[in-house]
Amino acid sequence: MPEMREPTYFVLASLLDGPLHGYAIIQRTSELSGNRIRLATGTLYTALDRLAAEGYVQLVSEEIVNGRARRSYGLTESGAAALRAEATRMAQTARLVTSRDARRKAASASRKPQPA
Numbered sequence: 001m002p003e004m005r006e007p008t009y010f011v012l013a014s015l016l017d018g019p020l021h022g023y024a025i026i027q028r029t030s031e032l033s034g035n036r037i038r039l040a041t042g043t044l045y046t047a048l049d050r051l052a053a054e055g056y057v058q059l060v061s062e063e064i065v066n067g068r069a070r071r072s073y074g075l076t077e078s079g080a081a082a083l084r085a086e087a088t089r090m091a092q093t094a095r096l097v098t099s100r101d102a103r104r105k106a107a108s109a110s111r112k113p114q115p116a
Helices: 006-014 022-032 041-053 077-111
Strands: 057-065 068-075
Touching: 006 041, 006 077, 022 041, 022 068, 041 057, 041 068, 068 077
Parallel strands: none
Antiparallel strands: 057 068
């Protein structure tokens, strides 16, 4: 599986606790990403269409609210598995850096002259 783009990761993560409608996905994605990911409505629905075609999300309901369609999407088992795989990949990558950094700091500390 190729590396997941950050917006896709946070869109899928926003659905971990259950289905959400588009605006709620935009809000939750922004919240989870520390406001790094700010999706426009058109961008979100393009992503949701792609994720639905890939089998990662599914349309769970559609209702008319104030004359507009409100669609809610949920995470599929395949989407949850892809999200877990990406989280695992990211954690392994982070450990590679943090463990090397910790070893480098420990080696540097052991080379410092000790007071007599």
